Amino acid sequence: MKRKLQVVKFGGTSVGDASCIARSAQIVFDIARESSVVAVVSAMSGVTNRLIEAANRAGSGDRGAGSTLIGALRGQHSATLNALVAREPLRTAVSHKLEEILAEGQRLFDGTALLRELTPRTLDVVSGLGERLSAQLFAAAVSELGVRTDAIEATELIVTDAFHGGAEPRMDLTRERSRARLGPLLKQGHVPVVTGFLGATQEGIPTTLGRGGSDYSATILGAALEADEIIIWTDVDGVLTADPRLVPDVRTIPEISYREAAELAYFGAKVLHPKTLRAVVPAGIPVWIRNSFAPERPGTKITAHGRSMGGGVKALTAVCDVALISVGGPGIVGVPDVVGRTFSTTAEMRADVLLISQSSSQNDICFIVSSAHAQLTVEALRREFAQDLAHEVVEHISVDPNIAIVAVVGENMRGTPGIAGRTFNALGRENVNVIAIAQGSSESNISFVVEEKSMKQALLAAHREFSLGTPAPT
Ligand code: ADP
Ligand code: ASP
Ligand code: MG
DSSP states (O other), X not given: OOOOEEEEEEOTGGGSSHHHXXXXXXXXXXXXXXXXXXEEEOOSTTHHHHHHHHHHHHHTTOSHHHHHHHHHHXXXXXXXXXXXXXXXXXXXXXXXXXXXXXXXXXXXXXXXHHHTOOOHHHHHHHHTHHHHHHHHHHHHHHHHTTOOEEXXXXXXXXXXXXXXXXXXXXXXXXXXXXXXXXXXXXXXXXXXXXXXXXXXXXXXXXXXXXXXXXXXXXXXXXXXXXXXXXXXXXXXXXXXXXXXXXXXXXXXXXXXXXXXXXXXXXXXXXXXXXXXXXXXXXXXXXXXXXXXXXXXXXXXXXXXXXXXXXXXXXXXXXXXXXXXXXXXXXXXXXXXXXXHHHHHHHHHTTOOOOEEEEOTTOSEEEEEEEHHHHHHHHHHHHHHTHHHHHTTSSOEEEEEEEEEEEEEEOGGGTTOTTHHHXXXXXXXXXXXXXXXXXXXXXXXXXXXXXXXXXXXXXXXXXXXXXXXXXXXXX
């Protein structure tokens, strides 16, 4: 009988230090007894941020930032290696691999500082160094347990377009390469340990899938290999009813649908990269979110249909690193195709539009994009509407960064009357001012815009209103 195949992904905190890596490696070992396993790993927590920060400094001519960071990463990774691996030949072999990666990093920082230019292409190579280092450590830790492993760079497997910083996979080519490279290893009972976050164009230029993208790497590989299950191991018990850093009494959701989880991820629930579920929808592969620090807990299962929890609302989410852009003024009624031109401009900038609201008189279109895209989008809009602004037909193109979107999510909301009313009553009681509202036609989410300073209060009010929290002890 064909063995089951599981793709398991470990996030930054799950590989944050030697003891976390050892715990995660043990999880892989236990699964490998019964199934074939492909492991996907993130960089050790904080490493990607540090790489990006040093790259930006190098880009402005700082020659020391890169060397300092490379020195620190050498110390951190070799200390972790020493704690994880006792066998001398393995330790030396892995240490050489780490050195090769670090030396490449050093050359990239030197070149960037010399040129005083950080291109998106270089930034992708630099920001992926963390995964390449951690994959070496993780493979060594699994092999220390007596399982044959291979550390593999996803640049060999995941073929993407050339959009640096947020590349999209080309599934046909990815399927071919992943099967050709990993199939024989799996047949021999090896556990491939693959770098998350990374891909490469068909010509072999490295790319990244966007921040937090290792979740997406796991589902891309899971789909390419037709895995039976994908398990995303992280530092919380599963998908929770709200962000635990903002709402104290959250609960773990046992089962949730692709659509609900995608809505949560899209509106900021950090536990999943927004694109994660795209890859598994066609084949209906279940995705689990589980806690690598408490592997005995069941976690959340994400499936095509989810399971209803009654009541309609399943979870809340909020996103605050977004900006509200408005294009308008009374004069824009006469400007041809304002809506079309506005959104072709956002599409050209690849700025994901999270919410749109337009008044019926067409005096004002407002929409929300991530803060990272706001400035470039506004500049592009000002270019697009330059003539109209000059003639004061378009009066303003403005941006407000001090806002947040809060989303109320649940597929069962469809056909449950009164959810919008209850949400806004609860906010009204707390004096939270709502700036804009949108409800998708799927009715699996109601999202609204509030001032950033009211975000937490809005979440707490809605969480209480829909009794999403843990029941109070009686
Ligand atoms: P990893 O490094 O494993 O990828 P992340 O930090 O990217 O982990 O995502 C996990 C974190 O997401 C949790 O620690 C939690 O603080 C945050 N989070 C935000 N919203 C939610 C939610 N609804 N459910 C679970 N976790 C959430
Ligand atoms: N290390 C990458 C990041 O921090 C990818 C990931 O962790 O998923 O964005
Ligand atoms: Mg993550």
